Amino acid sequence: MSKFKKLILGVIIVTLSSQFYIDMLFSDFRFTCAIIALGSFLFLNRDISPIIMSIIVSISIYIWRSIILFIANGFIIEVTGSYIPEIFFYIVYGLVLFILIRKKDSLDIGFCFFVTLLSDFSANIIEISIRIIYYNYTFYFNMLIYLLVVALIRSIAILIILIIIKYYRMLLLTSEHEKRYRKLLWLTMILKSEMYWMSKNMTKVEEVMSDSYKLFEEIRDNKNPDFWYKRALKIASDVHEIKKEYQLVVRGVSEITENRYKDSGMYFKDISKILEEKMQNEIRHKNLKVYFSIKRDSDFYTNKHYQLMSIFRNLITNAFEALSKNKRGSKITLIHESLGDKHVFKVIDNGCGIDKEDLEFIFSPGFSTKIDYETGHINRGLGLSLVKDMVENFFKGKIEVESSLGQGTCFQIYIPKKEIEVNI
Structure with a gap:
């Protein structure tokens, strides 16, 4: 509405x-x-x-x-x-x-x-x-007493209404969560079987890579030239089989997530609550000194809640990684504004910021500035690339970033209302 x-x-x-x-x-x-x-x-x-x-x-x-x-x-x-x-x-x-x-x-x-x-x-x-x-x-003085008593009675009535509605909503939300949890268990069971085929294909991929390298060595050393075409044909045939099996996996996962278990959608306020609860749990679990908050301008109903949640999760996770683990006063804020025919979402942190030289590359696949020098682990750098692709191609919107080194970063997402809202 x-x-x-x-x-x-x-x-x-x-x-x-x-x-x-x-x-x-x-x-x-x-x-x-x-x-x-x-x-x-x-x-x-x-x-x-x-x-x-x-x-x-x-x-x-x-x-x-x-x-x-x-x-x-x-x-x-x-x-x-x-x-x-x-x-x-x-x-x-x-x-x-x-x-x-x-x-x-x-x-x-x-x-x-x-x-x-x-x-x-x-x-x-x-x-x-x-x-x-x-x-x-x-x-006369008794007027003030009458006014206070009436204000008290009406305030208690409002309080009772708010409490009843709060617990009614909690009951509905609990029921909805139970339904979603049962779906999740069933989906997980089916996805596990699909993951088995993906793992099996990884072995095949390694075998094809090994065969390809052996063929490279034979060509480089000019060994067994009469068998090159046969080995190349076998490699091509193996790659084709792997491709077919991955197509089946992708089709199976798509059917599971898009057709068999369609969700009716969610209100943005409920998305916000779930996201806030998840982030607060992560803050407690990792013992971080971070203040996380969500500010909503208005509410709307969408059936694209999974994609929206994925965007927020990636950006907020990036913000967590940009903050010092022990720094007090660290803040991450998700702000929603309704402006004309667009919804605007901002994810703001006061972390380490991004160097100006890196700003133009942060949405490139594989690019990352997050390296753990103690373990040697490097972030694979696909999060922001996927976020940009989802915002621009799925939601027909745009994403911008502003950052100052040592002061923080602000990601701004603009999504047309017609691409995200659903009338119920």
Whole structure:
């Protein structure tokens, strides 16, 4: 669902829920359930701006109440005028909520309760103040107690809703993980048989290489020239057989991963959670002093989650390798932005960076700057090459890199929305 459709749906839900209310303090001062719906909706949809949402909601509820009043009693300007302070209530609620959560990447339940309580109480104070100043209502101290109690009740209601939805989502996610795990076990079993044939072919490849070298030696030393053509024909025949067997393996793997076990797709927020969990486990396992975070601009649904995850995994793994194992303050951040008709993904680290002379070669197959001088192991250098190929040829996008030696690296990926999003 697009952000606009989600916003409209939220406004409708909140507006309708405003019809469930209790009149307290004054005849036209209502404690409605709308704020419970609004608070819950904003916490569950962080991509929706609280300010924009609250402004639209305030206008929508004002119009809705005026229409109901007109149908029931006709147009009464004094009554419709008394609804105006409620507009400021919703706007202040959204503003306070926005200020408190705007810099938070994740929100725990306790903080959500504090934010809703403060937002609700502050908004009610503003509304009461307007009514006292401009509508000549009488102030008494018990008002503050009433307002605090109502804010407390509504905040607890929002808290309960968030907890229920959180555990419901966890239940769904656990069920989905179990299904995926069973698929994974079955796929692994089948792939093991395919790997057997690949291992068997490795022996054949070594035999062909040996025969080829022997033929080279015979040609070089001019030995047995009458048998050269026969040996060359045998080598060609062996290579052809190896090729046929690898074609069968590739076809078998393709059928397994693409046809027999099609996945329905995933939301980006779920991809983010799985990726974050995996990376945090790796940080703990390797005892790294690294802060890893993911910042999402919006959510979308895709059936290309495997490819997307593969891109992120390669880039983040590269970022891990660029960081010093013992350096404090090491950070890796995956940032998502929705810009026009494109999704932009950035993987940023504050590691060792890449030399300017190497930047133009980092996407070349086999190129690597990662050498372990203690073991002599060198990275095979296929990760970034595959990432570039997948971004450009599979997603029809582009990848850019900016890096400063000793300061860090930023990979930026631009993917057209039509190539990645799926409507459900």
